[in-house]
Amino acid sequence: MRHPSNRVFLNTASLSRIVNEGKLGDPKRLSEFVRPLRPDITDTRLLVLFELKPDNEESRVDGREQVLPRSLDGGERPEIGPAE
Numbered sequence: 001m002r003h004p005s006n007r008v009f010l011n012t013a014s015l016s017r018i019v020n021e022g023k024l025g026d027p028k029r030l031s032e033f034v035r036p037l038r039p040d041i042t043d044t045r046l047l048v049l050f051e052l053k054p055d056n057e058e059s060r061v062d063g064r065e066q067v068l069p070r071s072l073d074g075g076e077r078p079e080i081g082p083a084e
Contacts, residue, residue: 006044018039023044024044
């Protein structure tokens with residue numbers, strides 16, 4: 001997708017493609033589990049990623065699991081608060 005000054009990917013692009021085309025690093029360093037994930041919206045200039053979910057706790061937990069799997073770095077997930 002073209003944005004006036006940002007490179008934005010929608011949910012048709014895998015994380016592997018986003019990392020490669022967004023010049024964020026080597027997509028081969030992503031785990032096999034993470035490579036095919038398709039975030040809803042990713043801005044590679046601002047380094048933000050969005051997973052759109054219904055506004056309930058179950059969906060927030062599901063979104064966190066999809067976006068921040070422990071397998072990314074083997075550590076704990078950062079705290080993410082509700083949208084304001």
